[in-house]
Amino acid sequence: MSQPVPDFERGVEAAVFASSEPLTVADIIAHVGEGDVRGALDMIAQRHAGTGIELVERGGRWHFQTPGDLAHLLRRTREEPRRLSRAALEVLAIIAYHEPVSRAEIEAIRGVQTAKGTLDVLMEAGWIRPAGRRDVPGRPLIYKTTPDFLTHFGLESRRDLPGIDDLRAAGLLEPVDVAFDALELEPAEDSD
Amino acid sequence: MSQPVPDFERGVEAAVFASSEPLTVADIIAHVGEGDVRGALDMIAQRHAGTGIELVERGGRWHFQTPGDLAHLLRRTREEPRRLSRAALEVLAIIAYHEPVSRAEIEAIRGVQTAKGTLDVLMEAGWIRPAGRRDVPGRPLIYKTTPDFLTHFGLESRRDLPGIDDLRAAGLLEPVDVAFDALELEPAEDSD
């Protein structure tokens, strides 16, 4: 600092800083007592000009904010890898093997209800998409996999998916509880 | 301002200023990118020295706060944070000066059982947390203080705990038996 900041100005600065809402001059006086609040505010605003903090007036009330040109620093995008849940994997597998299928058909195969969120997750991942409606009463939406699905799983085409016999040979048609345990070990959510 | 503040420093300042909690250097880098964050923090701290806002480090995390000498201007509008019981105060001091400690060790010093609520209150305040188990029979849970503890009490690190060096030098942070054995080595006999 070039020269010491007067105590009154320090008080004004601290009061505005600590307040949870913008303060009027009268509010400030209630904290720091009578004095040249406007003069102090001007000095504070000048002192912070061009830094990472600015003092601004909006409709007679004063508050600190970060300058608009730095807003991009205060947000950041982070990609979070998330494992698919067991339910989502099953639904995806069923769609891949049976496409196009409706939700009711998926549920019939899985033997349990499918949460709407599960299909949303798969769509968000870009692996499935709605593919029209089935011509039966109720005209349910049907789903199929996308080209991204093939790319992500390293498949040339859906014909590359191993058949039931392959799965059995690979020991993947295990009793349910074992397969279940293996999947249960996955953390439900990744965080860091 | 005497001379323009570099953009990187402005970014660091804005990030710490905008954050609702203290930031580590790593947190700051996540927002403003790689650079000499420590150098920038030093510059910012200097720039604010003696004003109504100060930049402080508490346990490796940085935040802005009002200086202690302005407490009288700001305190009156706020209600006093919850008071701690004397027991809680003692338990907190014991954990801070001895950490990590088990409940049994705390009780050995205080000579009374610790009411269940005492540790809960300190954990709820965010000042202590469980820190694993001691590798002795019974594997008791041990406790230590948190970064929020340092932040709340204005300590840069545990080394700043009031009088900790003197207490350690006087052997007052050692268990009675250890201190006793040390005394045994001295020829002097105290009795009256």
Added chain:
Amino acid sequence: MNADPTFDDFLLADRPPAPDAERLRLDIDGWEGPLDLLLAMARTQKVDLKAISILALVDQYLEFIDRARHLSIELAADYLVMAAWLALLKSAMLLPKEAQPDPDPQELALKLQLRLERLQAMRDAGARLFARDRLGRDVFARGAPEGLRTIRKRQWDANLFELMQAYGGVEARRQPVVHMVARRTVMTLDSAIERLSAMIGIALDWTDLAAFLPGDVDPELRRSVLASSFVAALELARTGRIDIAQDQAFAPLYLRKAAR
């Protein structure tokens, strides 16, 4: 640090009244246990706890307890236990030096004094801690921070194997229900006993239990083998066929053929 009236309030409010003799006699509720009471009494003697007279302190405490009884004040058990202990300590201290029992009463008195010092040190430390400028009370963080935002973009991940496995699971559920008893990889107690007694014959000297475990098995089985072998070792020791030794808690467990 600042001279803040509320700090004194803070301490005084929760602290028992100053230990002037009369109030001390009547107010038992203010004390947090016998050590707390002893400390307050010790402080009426001297500021430096190193220089207090334990014998005088013992008298003071016993007298207090006596009066409380006369006034039919109900005393918590730990106050009475402390009184009994102090009475014993006092009588031992009054014996001629050569007749003093073991443990040495001077030693016990010194340890009591050390405990009081430590409690006092922590009490002072706590007071000094709370006299600091505290965030939210003396110093304040920014009242209305904009906050930093992290926009999380989820990147879903799964691989082909997981997909296969999931479909395998679905298909397995759809197969006609065949009840299979899941074959769990465990070592039974009987086979552990059999195995351990066969191996113990080979071992000549103390041998770590871990050395008896097969090295190359999957972790699930390994846990079972460890547990079964441990129980087997206890059983063999009970029937007098082996000896077990362990230096300390969590140290390795050593076995050898019973020496007879």
